[in-house]
Amino acid sequence: MAPRTSPEVGGMGHSIKRKEDPRFVRGQGTYVDDIRLPGMIYLDIVRSPFAHATIKKINPSKALSIPGVLAVITGQDLAKYNLHWMPTLMSDTQMVLPVDKVMFQSQEVAAVLATDRYIAADGVEAVEVEYDPLPVVVDPKKALEPGAPILRTDKKDKKDNHIFHWEVGDKSATEKAFAAAKTTIRQDIYIPRIHVASIETPGCVAQFDKVTGKLTVWLTTQAPHAIRTVVALVAGHVGLSEEKIRIIAPDIGGGFGGKVPVYPGYVIAIAASVLTGKPVKWVEDRMENLQADSFARDYHITAELAAEKDGTLTALRIKTIADHGYTDAAANPSKFPAGLFGICTGSYNLKAAHVQVDGAYTNKPPGGIAYRCSFRVTEAAYAIERMVDIMAHELNMDPADFRRKNFIPADSFPYKSALGWEYDSGNYDAALTKAMEKIGYAGLRKEQAEKRTRGELMGIGISSFTEIVGAGPSKHFDILGLKMFDSCEIRVHPTGKAIARFGTKSQGQGHETTYAQIVAEELGIPASHVLVEEGDTDTAPYGLGTYASRSTPTAGAAGAMAARKIRDKARKIAAHLLEAREDDLEWEPGKFFVRGNPGNAKTIQEIALAAYTNHPQGTEAGLEAVSYYDPPNLTFPFGSYICVVDLDKGTGEVKIRRFVAVDDCGNIINPMIVEGQIHGGLTMGMAPALYEEINYDEEGNIQGGSFMDYLLPTAVETPNWETDKTCTPSPHHPLGAKGVGESATVGAPAAIVNAVVDALWHLGVRHIDIPITPAKVWKCLRDHGVSE
Amino acid sequence: MANRKIHVKVNGTPMEAEVEPRLLLVHCIRDTFQLTGTHIGCDTSHCGACTVLLDGKPIKSCTFFAIQADGRSITTVEGLEQNGTLHPVQEGFCQEHGLQCGFCTPGMMLTAAAFLKENPKPTEQSIRRAISGNLCRCTGYVNIVKAIQYAAAKLAAGG
Numbered sequence: 001m002a003p004r005t006s007p008e009v010g011g012m013g014h015s016i017k018r019k020e021d022p023r024f025v026r027g028q029g030t031y032v033d034d035i036r037l038p039g040m041i042y043l044d045i046v047r048s049p050f051a052h053a054t055i056k057k058i059n060p061s062k063a064l065s066i067p068g069v070l071a072v073i074t075g076q077d078l079a080k081y082n083l084h085w086m087p088t089l090m091s092d093t094q095m096v097l098p099v100d101k102v103m104f105q106s107q108e109v110a111a112v113l114a115t116d117r118y119i120a121a122d123g124v125e126a127v128e129v130e131y132d133p134l135p136v137v138v139d140p141k142k143a144l145e146p147g148a149p150i151l152r153t154d155k156k157d158k159k160d161n162h163i164f165h166w167e168v169g170d171k172s173a174t175e176k177a178f179a180a181a182k183t184t185i186r187q188d189i190y191i192p193r194i195h196v197a198s199i200e201t202p203g204c205v206a207q208f209d210k211v212t213g214k215l216t217v218w219l220t221t222q223a224p225h226a227i228r229t230v231v232a233l234v235a236g237h238v239g240l241s242e243e244k245i246r247i248i249a250p251d252i253g254g255g256f257g258g259k260v261p262v263y264p265g266y267v268i269a270i271a272a273s274v275l276t277g278k279p280v281k282w283v284e285d286r287m288e289n290l291q292a293d294s295f296a297r298d299y300h301i302t303a304e305l306a307a308e309k310d311g312t313l314t315a316l317r318i319k320t321i322a323d324h325g326y327t328d329a330a331a332n333p334s335k336f337p338a339g340l341f342g343i344c345t346g347s348y349n350l351k352a353a354h355v356q357v358d359g360a361y362t363n364k365p366p367g368g369i370a371y372r373c374s375f376r377v378t379e380a381a382y383a384i385e386r387m388v389d390i391m392a393h394e395l396n397m398d399p400a401d402f403r404r405k406n407f408i409p410a411d412s413f414p415y416k417s418a419l420g421w422e423y424d425s426g427n428y429d430a431a432l433t434k435a436m437e438k439i440g441y442a443g444l445r446k447e448q449a450e451k452r453t454r455g456e457l458m459g460i461g462i463s464s465f466t467e468i469v470g471a472g473p474s475k476h477f478d479i480l481g482l483k484m485f486d487s488c489e490i491r492v493h494p495t496g497k498a499i500a501r502f503g504t505k506s507q508g509q510g511h512e513t514t515y516a517q518i519v520a521e522e523l524g525i526p527a528s529h530v531l532v533e534e535g536d537t538d539t540a541p542y543g544l545g546t547y548a549s550r551s552t553p554t555a556g557a558a559g560a561m562a563a564r565k566i567r568d569k570a571r572k573i574a575a576h577l578l579e580a581r582e583d584d585l586e587w588e589p590g591k592f593f594v595r596g597n598p599g600n601a602k603t604i605q606e607i608a609l610a611a612y613t614n615h616p617q618g619t620e621a622g623l624e625a626v627s628y629y630d631p632p633n634l635t636f637p638f639g640s641y642i643c644v645v646d647l648d649k650g651t652g653e654v655k656i657r658r659f660v661a662v663d664d665c666g667n668i669i670n671p672m673i674v675e676g677q678i679h680g681g682l683t684m685g686m687a688p689a690l691y692e693e694i695n696y697d698e699e700g701n702i703q704g705g706s707f708m709d710y711l712l713p714t715a716v717e718t719p720n721w722e723t724d725k726t727c728t729p730s731p732h733h734p735l736g737a738k739g740v741g742e743s744a745t746v747g748a749p750a751a752i753v754n755a756v757v758d759a760l761w762h763l764g765v766r767h768i769d770i771p772i773t774p775a776k777v778w779k780c781l782r783d784h785g786v787s788e
Numbered sequence: 789m790a791n792r793k794i795h796v797k798v799n800g801t802p803m804e805a806e807v808e809p810r811l812l813l814v815h816c817i818r819d820t821f822q823l824t825g826t827h828i829g830c831d832t833s834h835c836g837a838c839t840v841l842l843d844g845k846p847i848k849s850c851t852f853f854a855i856q857a858d859g860r861s862i863t864t865v866e867g868l869e870q871n872g873t874l875h876p877v878q879e880g881f882c883q884e885h886g887l888q889c890g891f892c893t894p895g896m897m898l899t900a901a902a903f904l905k906e907n908p909k910p911t912e913q914s915i916r917r918a919i920s921g922n923l924c925r926c927t928g929y930v931n932i933v934k935a936i937q938y939a940a941a942k943l944a945a946g947g
Contacts, residue, residue, distance in 0.1 A: 017882055017883070017885075018882070018885065020890065021881065021882040021887060021890075022882070023890075024887055024890030024893050025865075025868075025874065025878040025881050025882055025887070025890075025893060025897065026825070026865065026866065026868075026869060026874075026878070027823070027824070027825015027826070027864065027865030027866050027894045028825065029825075029890050029891075030824075031824075031827070031891065033818075033824075033827075033828065034818075034824040036819075036822070117815070118808070118810065118811070196925075197925065198889070198891075198925055199827075199829040199835055199837055199889070199891045199892050199923060199924070199925050200827070200829065200837075200889070200891045201829070251889075251890065252889060253827070253829075253889045253890070253891030253892075254888075254889045254891060254925045254926055256925070285831050286829065286830040286831050286832065286835075287831070507889055508888035508889030508890070508891075508926045509888070510888065672885050673885065675885075676885045676888060676926075676927060676928075676931060677888075679927055679928030679929075679930045679931065680888060680925070680926045680927050680928045681928075682928055683927075683928035683929070684925070706830075706832055706834075707830045707832055707834035707835060707923075708832060708834065712834075712835075712923050712925065714919075714920040714921075714923060714929075715915075715916040715917075715919045715920050715922075715924075715929040715932070715933065716916050716917060716920045718916075718928060718929045718930075720912070720930060720933075721928055721930055
């Protein structure tokens with residue numbers, strides 16, 4: 001789509017430079033830990049060395065004897081105010097501080113307040129806690145077996161560790177399809193627990209003013225408004241009233257889903273500020289972050305796929321055990337305990353499917369949050385893309401041909417999937433074809449065949465994923481009852497400049513730039529003249545926040561709709577100024593003119609001035625509007641990725657030689673920013689495929705709780721991503737956009753794993769669970785007689 | 789242990805502070821000198837968000853005591869811009885979309901600035917190796933490499 005506006009205006013389609021960057025490159029961003037208030041005190045947390053234990057005694061006396069330690073707060077202290085437990089976003093309950101037992105290693109046990117962060121840490125060391133260890137449940141499958149120790153003894157009627165059963169699809173039609181199929185395959189797939197590990201760890205500064213009763217919290221949150229309401233609901237009984245709660249999400253150093261939940265540290269800091277009347281800062285360190293914050297994934301999947309003799313796919317069946325740790329603190333819409341896992345039929349025209357997920361409690365930190373993906377979409381895309389690839393290999397068909405044969409045809413959109421979603425638009429063949437051309441697919445297959453004769457291991461992997469983002473229509477989507485609309489308020493000033501405020505919160509996505517471009521597109525006011533603000537609940541309109549690639553589909557749409565309301569009013573003012581009928585006016589970005597007489601025009605700047613100096617009698621002065629946008633459907637971005645890997649037979653190392661990503665996110669606001677999102681998403685897709693995993697020993701001890709063991713990709717391992725695009729606009733989004741922040745994280749893992757297995761298939765290897773470490777590959781090669 | 793007085797030059801300006809011997813340089817910079825452009829991401833010297841230049845060489849200030857810096861020169865991100873002109877690395881990061889959330893950016897830019905001083909004609913691979921002690925979770929590094937190449941070209945053309 002060619003831009004409709006000039007580069008000076010900088011509407012959609014222009015790669016304008018980011019408005020955020022001048023402050024960030026000068027070190028002038030303001031992140032939570034940069035907030036310093038007079039009299040501010042520090043909070044640090046005592047954590048459990050045991051994964052499951054009764055707390056016999058907490059003795060704070062040594063800590064309290066340290067000069068500068070002001071208080072030690074325990075669960076008993078919070079229990080006096082009924083603040084020792086809090087609700088999770090999935091209406092489960094989570095301990096703020098325990099009164100009787102701990103449920104995972106590194107769980108919060110007590111909090112120390114001190115005048116300085118070093119003294120607070122000294123205090124943490126000095127708090128003496130006596131524990132009585134209890135049996136530990138680490139494996140979610142064992143957790144669901146009869147006789148397993150019951151973990152949630154706080155729930156009176158709870159007699160097992162089962163959290164929820166969720167299923168979707170037509171079970172009997174699926175069974176029939178499997179019975180009739182010529183070929184069926186079955187594969188266990190484990191998607192391990194991983195951690196978003198944004199470079200900025202979560203934290204807050206809570207400031208309670210005892211005189212006015214006003215609570216201000218600077219918070220690392222992706223959803224400030226929802227947090228405000230949760231705080232009001234949880235702490236209303238101790239006098240915190242929603243109009244006196246102000247949540248400010250300042251600059252955020254990466255979110256990726258990890259800054260959606262409410263962490264106990266936030267609540268303790270707020271309580272501490274209310275009790276002391278002093279500002280309280282809590283910022284967790286990296287080990288606390290990796291060991292105790294909410295995690296992602298941890299899905300134990302058993303998938304089955306059925307096909308006819310000619311390779312036509314017919315049915316998919318999936319059973320999954322989801323390890324949620326000790327509480328269901330997933331950040332899912334409330335009606336979707338397994339998130340949008342039901343997108344697992346992917347890009348394929350399957351006639352029948354049935355999926356069930358059972359959630360289990362274990363002695364691990366809470367979780368089920370996202371890792372840069374919309375509500376379990378990566379789990380879904382990974383499962384179907386792995387299964388389709390296995391089936392293609394099983395049938396001895398080329399994985400690209402096999403996908404093309406089974407794609408939902410481009411002419412059948414809107415398409416109703418077997419699991420009930422209505423896909424808005426798509427053209428999967430076009431994206432795959434473009435990726436194949438760009439990477440030289442045919443030539444690579446030839447090279448692979450030649451290399452194989454020499455014993456060299458090279459693999460080509462494809463992933464043709466479909467996403468489901470932009471939650472979502474209010475009839476289905478809410479979090480704790482709050483409908484998942486989003487919002488924008490625009491005020492155009494007399495001099496033709498504007499401020500636009502949104503209910504979302506950027507964590508690096510560049511909203512200050514792209515949202516300004518939306519206003520520029522719709523009103524013709526240059527993006528450089530539009531100030532975008534988010535994250536302050538005292539000023540921004542209510543919204544559900546930024547996660548699940550929802551900002552452009554929801555708040556971006558609200559921006560367009562608010563701008564269009566302003567344009568409607570601008571038309572009345574222009575008609576008044578031009579002494580013409582409204583119907584006789586035509587709009588082009590930046591001005592109204594009289595039809596047939598382009599010279600007889602009023603610019604948006606002239607109209608804005610008139611709105612405050614010469615508005616038509618009978619209409620209100622001013623030029624502003626608010627929109628709360630409730631999307632009619634989700635959006636379904638898609639793409640085709642092709643990865644080429646070379647395996648080192650000596651070390652087992654997987655080397656990504658090339659990776660081509662063709663994405664389709666509909667109409668694009670800022671191509672530079674979209675490409676940047678895809679680069680980052682690809683890297684966060686590669687990370688769990690090859691490096692990242694958090695696991696536990698039988699005692700529930702975490703095995704990778706620092707960056708020493710939890711390997712984030714560096715610039716050396718990360719390939720030079722090659723990107724391209726197709727454009728299939730969303731028919732229902734006002735700008736035709738779909739959202740893009742997470743596509744690459746969703747699509748990339750399967751492409752990499754498919755490539756590795758493709759390199760090894762002829763040896764009899766059918767699947768390797770991620771992360772595909774050198775040790776795993778080396779062992780696999782040894783088991784198949786390749787390496788010594 | 790008793791506090792100790794240190795004298796350092798920060799971005800060219802002489803500064804002094806009474807510090808506990810255990811005070812980490814990053815906290816001295818952020819809390820004592822109130823220069824908050826230097827960030828903390830991991831405490832174990834893996835992520836590089838806390839990178840500053842000590843006598844021109846990049847160090848991870850989260851695993852360095854403030855007293856070790858006594859008598860030495862420190863450059864932080866706030867010292868990259870000179871007389872109102874951005875350092876070519878800063879300009880490169882803006883031009884090539886080398887940053888997203890901005891949290892790793894100061895450390896990444898300081899590593900890059902020191903690297904380019906020693907390696908005015910870098911290859912892509914040498915840039916990637918140079919920044920491998922600085923983790924970025926947002927960008928996938930492609931545009932960071934381009935930003936540093938942009939700066940190298942600009943410096944070669946005389947800054």
